Amino acid sequence: MILNNNNLLLGELSPGDHAEITGFCADEAFLSFLQRLHEVGFLLGEKIEVLHEAPVSRDPISIKIKGATYALRREEANLIHVKPIS
């Protein structure tokens, strides 16, 4: 993890990390999936916490957001830009 860059992708975080959502990938191809992410609560400014990663593969990860927990693959979590908070 790059220390002096406070803009990361969600898929780059590890269990225990807290972050705030700062943006989304603008690729048209992912729009409908992004909308689904919005619907379950992944919105701008929202605070998230990475809870777990699957054993061995370390992928997917589970993310706590708005009081619920969702599993996402790291690849797709990378559609979300985040700023780590401590």
Added chain:
Amino acid sequence: MSVKRKIALVGTPNAGKTALFNHLTHSHQRVANYSGVTVDSAEADLILPNGELVSLVDLPGAYSLRPYTDEEVVLAKALKSDAFDCLLIVVDATQPERAIRFMIEVLDSTDCPAIVALNMEDLARERGFEIDLAKLQSLMGVTIVSTVATRKHGLRGVPEAVEKAANGPKRKKDQFLGEKRQDLSRLDVSMQILNFYKKADEILKQVLKKQGRPDFRTERIDRAILHPVLGIFILILVLGITFQLMFNLAHYPMDWIDSAFDWARESVKASALSPILKSFLADGVLAGLGGTLVFLPQIVILFALILFLEDFGFMARAVFLLDYWMGKVGLHGRAFLPLLSSYACAVPGILSTKTIENRRDRILTTLIIPLTTCSARVPVYTLLIAAFIPNVPVWGGIKLQGLVMLGLYLVGTLSALMMGALLKKFFLKGKRPPLLIELPSYKVPSLKTLFKGLAYRTQLFLNRVGTIILALTIVIWFLVSFPKPENGQFSIEDSYAARMGHVLEPAIRPLGFNWKIGMALIPTFAAREVMVSTLSTVYAVKEDAEVSNTSKLSALIKGEWSLATGLSLIAWFIFAPSCISTLATARRELKSTKWMLVMMGYLFGLAYFASWLTYHLAKHYNL
């Protein structure tokens, strides 16, 4: 003539919608703690306090009204259709923000009268949430009832509220966010979602008197179940125990069923009925029913465990743990549950592929489901193993027969995974669709819900036994027992079935099968397990002796077939396309005759090749 009015049950996944349905009505519909279990919209009667009988329709759960999955398409269409007189919206009180967001989205979409069940009120209270219900009611403009759907008395007030709303006036559409344009660009849609959340937040601020604590219990359990090392161990343990119970626990009731049918057959044979009627009842009806009913215990046990694990919340975690590895063979994590169910029976397995959002992945999963070892194969394997595999000790207490049975399960599973990888690589190409699955709060599974789910499964199975399998058994009995010669001794070699077996023989001789096997294979396309009863019938009629149980039958076929033939037949049953219900279900679910034919074709090809190879290898090594 008065038409029964319809009430739609609408809710987010995991909000307890189906539990509510189960407790309000008396239908067989299962509920589970796993997104997307309501596969078809079920309908059942609900009696309102004034005595009116209305129909409650359980629509698929959805996160929103913007269709993303097949199920949400169903919901969006249903809500637009104007077919309902009242909506019963079910939301989760432990997630108030999402609950309000969903409510306003549904209420904005239609002018249909509605009430809201704020469900899991007990859990919300336990975690310290305090919501001003009266305030929320006045802000939303509909009646809101706090409910605990898993308890008997947790739903008081719902029928009454439904009655009042259904007889009340229509509401106004678009009360919260104003009229929405239909021609939204994709970016506007994202804005709209944000606006719904903003509005929900605004309302929440006015009604939430106290924010609840996080769900510490779920977090604690997850620390074990999703632990990097412990997690794998627990998953293997759970699957191991599941299969152990399925075989060891089922063993006893299976023996009882077996002896009950033996006794019934003996009684019929000893009775004073005419010989033809005796033969019809004992060798036709009873043999056929007994041979199938005997594995009802296995199906019941596996489904009881699956339902329990789903309801508890473990299945979503299994998807989380296995998604990466299933991806290695091109499968989506969500394919886990359908594949596991298929070890009991492929039909419910295929039905549960509905939770897979992407059509290509759904086809892929459906195509490989018939390769998993469903319980209908077990009696056939048992018979063939008993006949051809010596039960010598291999190591410690482990014997060769048990090991071969385990091996057959492994071969089935591995071939399913390999076939998945192949199909994905060459025919159903494309990136795996994204994974987004909620890991719901753990819940204590409710016994009532479990029993209802089980009763439903059992009923499906018994219907099949009572119709297709019974009918087939009778047809087969007829084919092996007729035509009766006018004079002289009847011999099975002259029967209709024998003639059919002879016709088939040239095609199956390369596999080492004789005409009797060919004859017994014909009905297996309808149901595999009928193989055993057909052979029983064939040999019972031929030897004119008591061949009522597997051990006698296996001794008979052992004397008549070579080992190569036996092994070849085992190979055939690993792959052969059956049963007819599986193929019909695949066709209906995929809405495609083409894919059903592909399924049948590739399975048939695999079976033929595997049998041929096994037979010739066995011959080569002089087995």
